[in-house]
Amino acid sequence: MQRLLQIFVIFKEYVILTLLIAISLILLFNNDTPQIRAIRSYTVGFVGLMQDMLSLVPNVIELKRENEVLRALNVNLTDEVSRLREARLENLRLRGMLEMKPHNEYKVLPAEVVGKSLHLLRNTLTINAGESDGVRADMPIISDEGLVGKIIVVSGHYAVVQMVINKDFRSSAKVQRSRVDGILTWDGGDVLHLRNVAKKQDVKTGDVVTTSEYSNIFPADIKIGVVSNVTEQTGTLFKDIDIIPSVDFASLEEVFIVTALPDTERTSVERRAAVGK
């Protein structure tokens, strides 16, 4: 025992280093366990509360700018609403004629952004709505500009949103004009990418990209952004498609939670098909 203690004293730097690296690796490889999720949930609650308190300090310049933007937006939206109303009536009439099922209408819950973690590749938001408001993990988050992300961690009164500009984010998406679909990803930088789109598919610069019907998490037709660049590289079967996101993530202050959860029946049947049962 004495000898062991002596060894520890001589090599204490290395013993401490090894021990702490081991703890870090254990934590790293157990990120999805219920215990770690519970710890995250508690810290989200605490950090959210702190960020909420800090957000009470008003930013007058930002408020003035936001007010001007909202006024301009209001004029455009009023015009668009009247045109959409007409289009909806026409759509309902045509759907009735074709006996097609209407799209699911989803309910939204407003929430304020109380914290942002906009650094490097795992960008997240903290919002002031949690389990007590009916918020659950995997619920989609949108803003008036388009798709923001999805909920990944929830506490009693707060939730953390995995933003579209997060390297772990994936969603099926489609080009609105040509109905070409692909997988939406982000690898850092200012643009998003639409992957798995074959070279022969019709995608042009300026095309609007939205969420597609193939996603079990996100409702279809939520705007994601606009195609800014399409390149065809040699040696691959797919196009390289860059998308400028429609949401200005840096100035995001209010978001809406789409209170719809993934269809469990669909998830279950897809999983069974994947394992060949």
Next chain:
Amino acid sequence: MGQQIKYLFITALLILIQTQAMRLLSLEGMTPDILTIWVVYIAIRHGHPTGTIWGFIIGLAFDLVTGNFIGLSALTKTICGFIAGYFYNENKEVIILRSYRFIVIVLSVSFIQNVVYFLIFTQGTNIGMTRAIFEFGLVTTLYTAIISLIPMFIFSRKTSR
């Protein structure tokens, strides 16, 4: 004990600044890592074991606050504290902290830390190893080193009085 509480308080304050204010200094999505500078400072002042332990505490606290991969910052900041501990010299700590040597230490420690960080961080993405190291790692390292001029000047002025 008093010093540990002081360090805890400073750590909490720096995490708050890192998560809330550093995005104002963001260049192409890259932000300086002031927590690395803080870990290097502690390691230079107190040596290997203290630097390593504080590196772990600061990294873990940052992981918890940001909700990121829990354990990743803890791992890299532990390594950061350990490496910076090599530059500990009981009689020369003030000279190191107020000179360009502090910047060189931050630069080298931050680079090693960022290489480890981004190699793990970019797993499962289309981001290649070269891009991870040179685009993300190197930019963050250089940016952090530039920001470390501020504490160096503060310390230099404080000790020259």
